[in-house]
Amino acid sequence: MTMNCPYCSYYDSKVIDSRDINDGVRRRRQCLKCNARFTTYERLQQASLFVIKKDKRREEFDKNKLLNGIRKACEKRPLPTGTIDKLADDIEARLYELGKAEIPTSAIGDMVMEGLKKIDYVAYIRFASVYRDFADITALKQAVDTLITTQPQTSPVASQLPLIPNEQTARLAKSHLGRRK
Ligand SMILES: [Zn+2]
Numbered sequence: 001m002t003m004n005c006p007y008c009s010y011y012d013s014k015v016i017d018s019r020d021i022n023d024g025v026r027r028r029r030q031c032l033k034c035n036a037r038f039t040t041y042e043r044l045q046q047a048s049l050f051v052i053k054k055d056k057r058r059e060e061f062d063k064n065k066l067l068n069g070i071r072k073a074c075e076k077r078p079l080p081t082g083t084i085d086k087l088a089d090d091i092e093a094r095l096y097e098l099g100k101a102e103i104p105t106s107a108i109g110d111m112v113m114e115g116l117k118k119i120d121y122v123a124y125i126r127f128a129s130v131y132r133d134f135a136d137i138t139a140l141k142q143a144v145d146t147l148i149t150t151q152p153q154t155s156p157v158a159s160q161l162p163l164i165p166n167e168q169t170a171r172l173a174k175s176h177l178g179r180r181k
Pocket of ligand 1: 005006007008009010032033034036
């Protein structure tokens with residue numbers, strides 16, 4: 001990193017002292033032209049992350065939106081305190097770990113679905129019905145059937161399934177199709 005001298009604007013300086021501070025480095029510099037001394041601070045900046053929406057619009061990643069999406073799907077579900085925040089934290093960390101500047105919202109949606117699937121099936125279906133393009137009711141029904149068959153009858157998760165009666169899932173799918181027109 002170089003910085004022009006604040007006194008004479010000369011472009012070059014030497015470092016005469018360097019010290020680690022909380023979240024960066026403080027450097028004492030001396031201008032190679034006028035010999036004036038000044039201090040610079042270097043800080044690591046969190047890379048900004050953009051999401052690409054379905055309509056190709058680009059906007060800065062907003063963790064609150066992620067949280068709200070998950071919260072909405074988990075509304076009135078009996079989840080332990082902190083579950084939702086932890087899922088959002090995990091997804092945020094994974095997004096930054098990818099090291100990409102831009103990520104499609106669909107990729108984030110997939111991560112949420114994957115996470116919800118392990119946490120709460122009803123929340124998963126709610127989220128999936130909004131996020132994933134279920135082409136028709138059959139596709140949605142297949143997804144529900146898959147969930148039922150992959151769960152043993154004795155599982156407490158399986159006992160949650162009657163909470164989404166067939167007509168309700170059908171209505172969900174129908175209203176979703178309506179929006180797609
Ligand atoms: Zn200078």
